[in-house]
Every structure is written in C-alpha cells, then in structure tokens.
Amino acid sequence: MICLKQCFSLLFLSIFSFQNYAQSDKDKNLKVGWSTVDITPDKPVLVAGQFHARLSEGVMDPVTATILALESGEGTNSEKTIWISCDLVGISDGMRATANLRDEIRTRVVKAIPSILPEQIIVNATHTHAAPYVASIAAVEGIYGVSLDQMANGKPAMSPATYIPIAADRIAQGVVKAWKKRNPGGISLGLGHAVVGLNRLQALKHGKSRMYGNTNSPEFSHIEGHEDHSLNLMYFWDLNKQLTGVIINVAAPSQVSEHSYKLSADFWHDTKLAVKKSLGDSVYVLAQASAAGDQSPHVMVGSKAEERMQQLLGFGEEGTGRGSLAQRKQIAKRLADEVIDLFPVMKANIEWQPEFKHEKKLVPLSRRLLSPEDVAEATEEAEIWQAEYDKLKAEVHDNPDIIKTPRWYKNITISYSKLRRGLVVSERYELEKTQPKMPIEVHVVRIGDAVFATNPFELYLDYGMQMKAQSPAIQTFIVQLTGSGSYLPTQRSIEGGAYGAVPASTLMGPEGGAELVEETLTLINKMW
Amino acid sequence: MVRLCVLLAMTFWLNVRLQANDLYLGAASADISPKLPVALMGQFHMRIAETADTPLYAGIVAIESRDGQTGLDTAVFVSCDLVYISARLRQELRDEVAKRIPGFNVNKIIVSATHTHTAPVLEDDLEESSFIYPIPEEGVTKVKDYRALFVESVADGIEDAWANRSKGSVTWGMDRAAVGYNRRTVYKDGTSVMYGNTNKEEFQNLEGYEDHDMNALFFWNDENELLAMSVDVACPAQEFEHKTTVNADYWHPVREKLKSRFGEKVSVLGWIGAAGDQSPHSMYRKAGLARMQELAQKTRMDDIAERIIRAVENTYEIVKNDRHTNVAFHHKMENLELPMRIITEEEYIASEKVVKDCQDQIAADPSKAPLLYAKMTWFGDVLKRYEAQQKNPEATYTSEIHVLRIGDAAIATNQFELFTDYGIRIQARSKAIQTFVIQLAGPGTYLPTEKAIAGGGYSAVCQSNVVGAEGGQLLVDRTLEIIDKFWDKENEVSLKKKL
Known part of the structure; x- marks a missing residue:
C-alpha cells in the first residue's frame, strides 16, 4: 500500500512538475x-x-x-x-x-x-x-x-x-x-554526509603544529582544526526524469595516490565507476572540492582499524592502508552510497526552472604581511638548499651515468624546489610593499536554493565553514582550487606553523581570508 | 625427528595459550523505565514527565575468560538509558549483585550512560550531588524508589546474563558516521559559547574536533547466534533533551531497528565515546538539513538512527566472518586520584553572588524554585569546593576507570563528559588495532581541554568542572599505561579464528 501511495505521489509530482515546466516562463528554462x-x-x-x-x-x-x-x-x-x-x-x-x-x-x-x-x-x-x-x-x-x-x-x-x-x-x-x-532539464538539490576528508594538522602540546605528523606520540595534543563531512549534491535530470549527472562537492582533496608515478584521477576515478555502476553508465560525475586546505583523505587516528576493515572487505590484493587502492575504493563507496541513497528523494523533487544567476568578480585581497624575520629565515633555508643543489648537480656532472638509475633525479629536484620555495618569500615580501592587494577571481553561481562560491586557493576549512554558516542559501557549495592554488591558512594555523601555514606556502594570510569570506558573502547576499 | 618434536611442542604451547583464554559470554536486557510521573534529569529547570514515549533499557553483556574450568577474568558491561551513573546508584547495584552472585567481583561491573536528558533524576542528596531539584514529596516517583527499581531490574539482568553465559565468540569493527557535532562556537574575540550562533560575522570556528568513527563489538554464543552488540558513538543521546516525557532518545529507534534486523533477543549496548563537547545538534548548514528531512519525510531522529544503523550493518557484514573464540582478555579497574580544578577567588565571589540571587528570588517567590533551585546548587558546589580547597589545596578527586583488552580491541572507560580531544589522544596512542573510549561510566561532569577552559563558556567554566585539563591528561596517560601493559609481549596471545 505504501508503495502504491508512493507511485501515485511520484506520478502526481511528475505530471505537476512537467506541467510546471511546460507552462512556465521561458526565461527560466534550464x-x-x-x-x-x-x-x-x-x-x-x-x-x-x-x-x-x-x-x-x-x-x-x-x-x-x-x-x-x-x-x-x-x-x-x-x-x-x-x-x-x-x-x-x-x-x-x-x-x-x-x-x-x-x-x-x-x-x-x-x-x-x-x-x-x-x-x-x-x-x-x-x-x-x-x-x-x-x-x-x-x-x-x-x-x-x-x-x-x-x-x-x-x-x-x-x-x-x-x-x-x-x-x-x-x-x-x-x-x-x-x-x-x-x-532542457531540471535539478535537485541534496545534502548528505560522508566521512572522507580528515584534518591533517596535529597540534602538539608545546603549541606548534605539524602536517601528517605521528599522532601516536606523547607530544600530540589534538587535531588542529575541524572537518566538514557534509556532502553537497546537485542532481541533473532530463525531461524524462532520467538522471544525466551529478555534482559531488566534498571537503576533501583527492590525493590518496599522491606519491604515484602513474597518472591517476585518484578516488574520483573509483567514485565515478561506483556511481555509474549503480545509476547508469551514461551518468556524469562532476567533482568539486569544498574548502579543504587543511584536509586530506589520510587517516590520522585509527588507521590500523580502518586498514583491517579494508582487508576484511577483500581489498588485500590491491593493497591496504595509506595511499592504497583499497582506501580509494572505500572512499568511493562512501560517496557513491550517499549519492545512491538520496537518489529516490532527489528524483521526486526535481526543480525545472531554478533561479539562475552567475556573477564573477575580481576581488582584491590583502597579501600576507611578511616580516624581515620571515625573509631571513627563508633565505637562510634557500642558501642551505642552494648548497645541496649545487653539490648534487656537481655529482651528476662528475658521474653522468647516474641518470641511468631510475628516478635518480628525486633528491636533486627536492633541493631545487626547496631552494625556489625559500626564494619566493623574499619576492613576496618585496611585492607586498608595492602591491599590497592581489586580485582574485571569485565566482558566485546561484542555482535554485543553492549557491556555489569559488576561490582559487587550498582554502582552510574554517573559511568555508564561515561562509556556509552565514550564507542565506539553503545549501552552499564552496569550490576551491578554481585557480592555481596556494594555501590560505587561518591565524590559528599560522601560529601553529605547520607546512601549509608558513610564508613559503602562502600568498594570503588571515586578513586575506577574512576579506574573501566577506566579499563572497556580499556577492551571495546580493543574489537573495 | 627433532623438527617434529619442536613442532609438536610449539603446537602444544600454542594450544595451551589459546585454550587459556576461551570466552564465555552471556547477554540480557533490563527494562529500567520509571514509574510515572517522574522528575527528569538534564536541564536546569525541573521537568516532571507524566508520560513515556519509549521504554528505557539497560543492555547487558557478561564476559568471562577461562583456563579450562578456571575463571581468569571477568567484565560485565551495563549500558543504560540514563543521563549519567551516580556513584550511589553504581554502588547499590554492585551491592545487590554481590548478594545474588556470591564471590563475584562486583568491581568488574561497568555501568555507563547514554546521556539521554529524558530519563529519571538519580540523586536528591546535596551532600552527594551538585545538581539537586526541588522534587515534590508527593505525587512524583521518589529518587530512591527509582534507584531501587533500577537496581532490581539490572541485577536481574546481570544475574541472568551471568548464569546463561556459554562459550562464545567476539569480533570488532568500525565504520564512519557523522552523528555528533562539536557544539562550542569560537568567536573572533577568542571566547567560546556552547551552542553559540554561527550565523554572525564574529563566528570564527568550531572549537574542537569531531570523532566520526563508529566502533562496534559483536558477541555470539556457541550456537553462532548473535547475543549482543555494543555500538560506540561519540555523540551523547540528547536530540530530545528538552522534552518533558520519558524518552531513550536516539538509542530507541537504533535499538528497535537493530533488533528487527538481527533478532529481538539481541542485546544492544549504546556506548558514548568521548563527546563532552559534542551533541547531535547541527551548528550550521541547518536549513539544508531541515530541507532534506522534510523532503525525505524524516525527522532528525530518523536521520541519526539511519546513519548509525547503516554503519552498524556495514560493519557487521564486513566483520561477521572474522569471529574470535580465543582472545587475550584483560580487565583492570582502577581509582585514579585526579587533581581538582582550582577555583579562583573571583570565581568564588561570582558564584556566591549567583547563589545569593537564586536564594533571594526563591524566598521572594517560591514558585521559582523549579527554575532556580538546581542552578543554586550548581553554583553552590563551587563555594563548597573553594572552601575545601582553602583547607587542602592539594585535594584530589577519586575517579574510577576501567581498561580492557578483548583481542585486538581496547576499551577504556571514564566517568566524565570527556572532551573529544582526550578520546582522540587515547585512540591515537593506543596499541590496540581498535580502541573504544566510553564516557559517562560514572558520575558525569565535563572534563574540558585547556583550549576550552581558555575560551570559557558552559561546560568549560569552574561550575561545570570538578577536574580540569591537568587531570584530563593524567586520565589519558594512565589509561594508556594500562593499555600498554595489556599489549606487553607476555600478554600477547595469538588469535585463532573460529570461522
């Protein structure tokens, strides 16, 4: 009886929705x-x-x-x-x-x-x-x-x-x-949850933080920041109410296979396969990372238990634990399960003529104010790496056959990257004096009751949370890395001093972060 | 020949070691629903429940490890739909069990609460509690009568579980489910407020972490029938915290659905992980969640229950064939002496002022007593502690903990509403494959972190805390020391899979 009722409801909704579409103002047709x-x-x-x-x-x-x-x-x-x-x-x-x-x-x-x-x-x-x-x-x-x-x-x-x-x-x-x-098509807006992104910064008892440090240490105090396990979803449908694709927005970068020498789309590859397997091969998945500069998919606490579960799931042959295909598949399952779980409700609630607005703005954000001490420290490091680079380069010169060794270039390229990393601090210090603001491209797109707000950064989660908490939208999709990306850390993280918050990792600091939040919210509010 | 002898000797040695830890398991459930009307615990204002939405339950698992016919160690877990477990209630239960099961070490009974805020008041003696309601003398179930009902019913359950224990198997597993949310809002001026509004410009971040691991243990008898499961969620059961009806909160729908899925006789133990700064209430994205509930025609309670059930079912399906009959089993109960939180003179003066104000208001208008009496006693306890501190600044607070090893899993209990960071510290440094932290296995008071104390706000102020951050770290360290000992080489026992 319940099924029959649901069928009638769906039929009614379908007719009602289609009529709505057919009779509506063409200006809003999607x-x-x-x-x-x-x-x-x-x-x-x-x-x-x-x-x-x-x-x-x-x-x-x-x-x-x-x-x-x-x-x-x-x-x-x-x-x-x-x-x-x-x-x-x-x-x-x-x-x-x-x-x-x-x-x-x-x-x-x-x-x-x-x-x-x-x-x-x-x-x-x-x-x-x-x-x-x-x-x-x-x-x-x-x-x-x-x-x-x-x-x-x-x-x-x-x-x-x-x-x-x-x-x-x-x-x-x-x-x-x-x-x-x-x-012509319609959308439906869904909010689920999936535990994928985990905060990767550990605050130590002496007040400093580190990225990916060992939590199994007496020095470990707590995880520095928060996590956002909401899953913002937007489903897209054709006029026959067939799913054409889905936007999946998750506060996690896809970097399980981050050390691979083989090219890979990481967990999004597995997620797309899992979604297609259940919802159809023709379904597209558009992946977005929400504010997740301080997040990763790597398990910081409880990794042994999770690895055991991966083994029991039968992923042993594919490798388990950090960086493994098993972890990718486990994440894919969590994401796909939620997309599939919400599917019936989403299908019954399609919006055919959502409000649609798109605004782009170049927002001038304050560059991170660096100190002479920051420059001195970074320059000193750069000098150390310069010496290391010179030494390794001389070794290659003296022993040209070294390049026949697989991946021989690993150490020398590390030294060069770190040398460059040290030098940019000085460049940024000088630039801040003459160009204290840097224009950043921000897009705000309203689709129905949802809003998408972009930024080019690896944006620390707190900023995303501030935007979500204050946004008038029913759901707010933060989309990070719509540009070249540099970390945008919080004041708390800068005080902790972990990778991601040090001068060499950042163009902007908390001041720029606060401006980004404020400007983004202003743009969003205008749309409501 | 020599090799064969060595092999036989090793086989014999392994078998002896394995047989030395056979597990005998029994399970039961006890109805701990109060007689109505009853005063409810959990809010400053007094609430009298005239009706009950759900029964209240206690889930019970009795465990004994044996070397042949010789009992080695025991544990009895009792998970209760209560806001906390008062020291008196626990002692009365242990005394009753001691009478019924002669020789049983009743200190091996671990009683924990789910923290439902719609369960009976357990204390009415100002000498024993800092939170007392002016419960009417007539027409409402007396606190001591409820305790008697509880003790009778739970002792029956323990007796039953103990008497019916048989050789069984166990396994453990985990999944992730976002149920608890950190409820402490930090503003840009550095202050923290529990349930503070996040939809304002001053909002900076949520103060602490959330632990979305969902740990579970499953117990079978020798007929391969599932006897019980314990489900550890780092979120107190207080979705319905303001109701004036008796309600087991989210554990009721979880329990009902799990029983329907796994069998009516299965005992479901709801454990709460370290979650002093957590609650089921969303701190932001509220409109999106509300809309999804409306579209799906579900309540937040349904949502919580479904997340937990899905995680339990996923876990069960993955681990059900990895049962263990011969596992290392150790259980240590210890009373820690934790330094008490120091009350400053300013805090004393401020608390004294509040006490006086409440007294005056109640004196002027006795009808305000239900609203103000508990607040008066809560602040009044600060005065008592301050005065005791003047006499003995080094005074400590005695706190019972239990640490267990079951196979590759460790279980660590504490009496507090323990802030999640402490639970994370224990889990991060534990030698176990999987570590269950169970809070509120005793009289619950908040145990905040240094960070939270600096931010202030309810749950991190002196009125809320008998023990401060220093004591929290001692609790972590001692718990880990015991876990470490359980994983010493001499205690290691190879696992033997039954299936």
Whole structure:
C-alpha cells in the first residue's frame, strides 16, 4: 500500500512538475549539457604535487575533465555557466607563474562558441597529485633544476609547455560537445554526509603544529582544526526524469595516490565507476572540492582499524592502508552510497526552472604581511638548499651515468624546489610593499536554493565553514582550487606553523581570508 | 625427528595459550523505565514527565575468560538509558549483585550512560550531588524508589546474563558516521559559547574536533547466534533533551531497528565515546538539513538512527566472518586520584553572588524554585569546593576507570563528559588495532581541554568542572599505561579464528 501511495505521489509530482515546466516562463528554462574528455597525455609528463619531480611511468587510470554546460533562458541574454572539473592538482591562472591553463581553455571555447563569455567558464581542480604538471610553461630545468631530457634519459617525454595546449584543446572540444548536447532539464538539490576528508594538522602540546605528523606520540595534543563531512549534491535530470549527472562537492582533496608515478584521477576515478555502476553508465560525475586546505583523505587516528576493515572487505590484493587502492575504493563507496541513497528523494523533487544567476568578480585581497624575520629565515633555508643543489648537480656532472638509475633525479629536484620555495618569500615580501592587494577571481553561481562560491586557493576549512554558516542559501557549495592554488591558512594555523601555514606556502594570510569570506558573502547576499 | 618434536611442542604451547583464554559470554536486557510521573534529569529547570514515549533499557553483556574450568577474568558491561551513573546508584547495584552472585567481583561491573536528558533524576542528596531539584514529596516517583527499581531490574539482568553465559565468540569493527557535532562556537574575540550562533560575522570556528568513527563489538554464543552488540558513538543521546516525557532518545529507534534486523533477543549496548563537547545538534548548514528531512519525510531522529544503523550493518557484514573464540582478555579497574580544578577567588565571589540571587528570588517567590533551585546548587558546589580547597589545596578527586583488552580491541572507560580531544589522544596512542573510549561510566561532569577552559563558556567554566585539563591528561596517560601493559609481549596471545 505504501508503495502504491508512493507511485501515485511520484506520478502526481511528475505530471505537476512537467506541467510546471511546460507552462512556465521561458526565461527560466534550464538547459543542461554534459561531456567528459580524456586529458591523459600519450607520453610521459611531469607529475605535479610533490617537492621532487616525477616523470610519469604509465597510467593507473585516465585523468579527465568533466564538463557541465548550463543555460537558463533563451537568446543572447541567457545566463550561462560552464563548469569544468579537471583531474589536476591545480588550474594555472597566471597568479603564481607564467602558465594559464584556465585562460587557454577560455580562449579556445570563446573562439568556438562566441556567445559564451570567458567569465562564464569556471575551471576547478580535484587536486589529484598524480596528474600532469600544468603550473608553468618554463623549461623543466627552470622548474625542477634538471632538464626534461636528463630526467627522461633520452626517452620520449612531454614538457608542461607542450602538454598545456593539448589539454586546453581537448577540454575546449569537450565544452563544445557539452554545449551542443544541452537539452532542457531540471535539478535537485541534496545534502548528505560522508566521512572522507580528515584534518591533517596535529597540534602538539608545546603549541606548534605539524602536517601528517605521528599522532601516536606523547607530544600530540589534538587535531588542529575541524572537518566538514557534509556532502553537497546537485542532481541533473532530463525531461524524462532520467538522471544525466551529478555534482559531488566534498571537503576533501583527492590525493590518496599522491606519491604515484602513474597518472591517476585518484578516488574520483573509483567514485565515478561506483556511481555509474549503480545509476547508469551514461551518468556524469562532476567533482568539486569544498574548502579543504587543511584536509586530506589520510587517516590520522585509527588507521590500523580502518586498514583491517579494508582487508576484511577483500581489498588485500590491491593493497591496504595509506595511499592504497583499497582506501580509494572505500572512499568511493562512501560517496557513491550517499549519492545512491538520496537518489529516490532527489528524483521526486526535481526543480525545472531554478533561479539562475552567475556573477564573477575580481576581488582584491590583502597579501600576507611578511616580516624581515620571515625573509631571513627563508633565505637562510634557500642558501642551505642552494648548497645541496649545487653539490648534487656537481655529482651528476662528475658521474653522468647516474641518470641511468631510475628516478635518480628525486633528491636533486627536492633541493631545487626547496631552494625556489625559500626564494619566493623574499619576492613576496618585496611585492607586498608595492602591491599590497592581489586580485582574485571569485565566482558566485546561484542555482535554485543553492549557491556555489569559488576561490582559487587550498582554502582552510574554517573559511568555508564561515561562509556556509552565514550564507542565506539553503545549501552552499564552496569550490576551491578554481585557480592555481596556494594555501590560505587561518591565524590559528599560522601560529601553529605547520607546512601549509608558513610564508613559503602562502600568498594570503588571515586578513586575506577574512576579506574573501566577506566579499563572497556580499556577492551571495546580493543574489537573495 | 627433532623438527617434529619442536613442532609438536610449539603446537602444544600454542594450544595451551589459546585454550587459556576461551570466552564465555552471556547477554540480557533490563527494562529500567520509571514509574510515572517522574522528575527528569538534564536541564536546569525541573521537568516532571507524566508520560513515556519509549521504554528505557539497560543492555547487558557478561564476559568471562577461562583456563579450562578456571575463571581468569571477568567484565560485565551495563549500558543504560540514563543521563549519567551516580556513584550511589553504581554502588547499590554492585551491592545487590554481590548478594545474588556470591564471590563475584562486583568491581568488574561497568555501568555507563547514554546521556539521554529524558530519563529519571538519580540523586536528591546535596551532600552527594551538585545538581539537586526541588522534587515534590508527593505525587512524583521518589529518587530512591527509582534507584531501587533500577537496581532490581539490572541485577536481574546481570544475574541472568551471568548464569546463561556459554562459550562464545567476539569480533570488532568500525565504520564512519557523522552523528555528533562539536557544539562550542569560537568567536573572533577568542571566547567560546556552547551552542553559540554561527550565523554572525564574529563566528570564527568550531572549537574542537569531531570523532566520526563508529566502533562496534559483536558477541555470539556457541550456537553462532548473535547475543549482543555494543555500538560506540561519540555523540551523547540528547536530540530530545528538552522534552518533558520519558524518552531513550536516539538509542530507541537504533535499538528497535537493530533488533528487527538481527533478532529481538539481541542485546544492544549504546556506548558514548568521548563527546563532552559534542551533541547531535547541527551548528550550521541547518536549513539544508531541515530541507532534506522534510523532503525525505524524516525527522532528525530518523536521520541519526539511519546513519548509525547503516554503519552498524556495514560493519557487521564486513566483520561477521572474522569471529574470535580465543582472545587475550584483560580487565583492570582502577581509582585514579585526579587533581581538582582550582577555583579562583573571583570565581568564588561570582558564584556566591549567583547563589545569593537564586536564594533571594526563591524566598521572594517560591514558585521559582523549579527554575532556580538546581542552578543554586550548581553554583553552590563551587563555594563548597573553594572552601575545601582553602583547607587542602592539594585535594584530589577519586575517579574510577576501567581498561580492557578483548583481542585486538581496547576499551577504556571514564566517568566524565570527556572532551573529544582526550578520546582522540587515547585512540591515537593506543596499541590496540581498535580502541573504544566510553564516557559517562560514572558520575558525569565535563572534563574540558585547556583550549576550552581558555575560551570559557558552559561546560568549560569552574561550575561545570570538578577536574580540569591537568587531570584530563593524567586520565589519558594512565589509561594508556594500562593499555600498554595489556599489549606487553607476555600478554600477547595469538588469535585463532573460529570461522
């Protein structure tokens, strides 16, 4: 009887919703188009995400870009948003280095589809640490202190400068495809929970913090910050109420396989497979990371228990524990289970003409105010690493055969990265004097009762929580890493001094963070 | 030949060691519902319940490890739908069990509370408690009568579980479920407020961590029938904390659904992990949660229950074939002497003022007593502690803890509403594969962290705390010392899987 009632309810809702759609103002009609493109390079490339260089040694699973084209209304005045989610560590945008993958994509898309404006295109990264390097178009020697030829030892390899246009071409083609395929559709908004992102900073009893330190220590006091286990979801439907795709927004970067030399989309690959398995092969999954600069998927407390569960789940052969495929599958299961669990309720509550607004603003944020002591400390470190780099380089010079050893370049590229890292502090110190503010691109998109608010950072979770707590939207999706990404830590974290909060890791500090929150909320409030 | 002898000797040695730790298990449930009307514990104002929405239960598991026919060690877990376990209630229960089971070491009985705020008041003696209601002499169940009912019913259950114990098996497992939320809001000026409004510009962050691990133990008898399960959630059962009806809070729907899934006879023990700064109330994203509940035609209670049930079912399916019959089993009860939180003169003066104010208001208008009496006694306890402190500044607070090893799992109890960071410290440094922290296994008072004390706010002020952060760390350290001993090489026993 209950089932019969539910069927009638669904039928009624379906008729009612469709009538609503048919009779409504065309200005609010929503069109939805999806595509996905493979952006896996066909030659070895630099893998981004660690101090040391990694030249890719094959493909664990494809790295992709998923595109969602949205248009509300008709004609030239229609509101448009192109969401592009990339399996990359960050999206270069000219903020930190010369490369600008974001604008390379925009230029190509606008050329192919003149009715789309560059500022209607949002590109975010999932933060997989096993994807091609796109942060710079400089020669590899300028990035890692070792040339690509030396790293590859004569074998074919592709530089970032070569890869970036290829990726931009493919992604732009994907946008064109999604745009052409767009059809009337509806959305439903869901809020679930899944424990995926875990705070990776440990506060010690003496007041300092560290990232990924051992919690099994008498010095350990507590986990420094908070976690956000909410799962913001937006489901998209065609007029037959068939699911076309879903946005999954989770406060966790996808970096389980962060040390891999094989390219991989990390847990999003497994999540997409799990969702498709249950909801259909044609369903797209667009991944977004909410504010999660201080989060990771790595278990900080209780890892032994979790690893045992992975073994009992039968994942033993695939490896268990930190960085394992088992952990990725476990995360994928948690995400997919929630998406699937909410599916019936979402299907019964489709909104065909959601309010749709998109605003982009260049927000000037205060750069982090550094002290001469910060510069002196960083410069001293840079000098140490310079000496180390020089020594290792001399060793290569004296013993050229060293490059025949697999991954021989690890230590020398670490020393070069840390040398560069030390030097940027001085550069930032000088820049702050003449350009105390730095313009940051922020997008705010309202879809129905939900709002999406982007930022280019690895934004510490507290800022996201502040925005969510004060937002007038029913659900607020924070989308981090819609740019090249640098950590944006809280005052508490700066006092703790862990990696992620030190001057070399940051462009902005708490002042910039507070401004970002305030400006984002102002933009959101205007839409309500 | 030599190799064969060595092999036989090793086999014999292993078997002896394994057989030395056979587990005998028994389980029971006890109805601890009060006679109505009854005064409810948990809010400053007095509430008299005329009706009950749900029964109140105690889940019981009795464990004995044996070497052949010789008992080695024991534990009896009693999980109760109560706000805490008063020292008197625990002692009365132990005395009763001692009468019924001669020779049984009643200090091995561990009684813990789920922290439901809609269960009976347990104390009415100002000498024993800092939180006393002016319960009417007539027409309401007397506190001592409820304690007697509790003791009778739970002692029956313990006796039954103990008498019916048989060789059994156990396993442990975990999943993750976001149930508890940190309830202490930190503002930009550095102050903290419990349940402070987060929807304001001054909001900075939530003060502490949340522990979304959900640990579970499962117990079977030798017929492979599931006897009991204990489910450890770092969230007090206080979704319905303001109701004026008797209610077991989220453990009721959880228990009902788990029984329906696993069998009516299965005893479900609700344990609360270290969660002094947690509650089931969302601190932000409230509109989104409310909308989802409306769309799904569910209440927050349904939502909580479903999250826990799903985690238990997931866990059960994964671990059900990894049962252990021969496991290391150790249980140590210890009374810790913890330094008491120092009351400053300013705190004394401020508390004295509040006491005086309450006294004056009640004197002027006795009808205000139900609202103000508990507050008066709560602040009044600060005066008592301050005066005692003047006589003996080094005075300590005696606190009972239990630490157990069951196979690869450790269980550590404490009496407090223990802030989550302490639980995390214990879990992080424990040698066990899985560590269960159970709070409120005794008279509950908040045990806050240094960070929380600095922020202030209810639960971290002197009125809320008999023991402060220094005592919290001692509790952690001593618990870990005992766990470490249980994992000494000499105590290690290889596991033998039954299935």
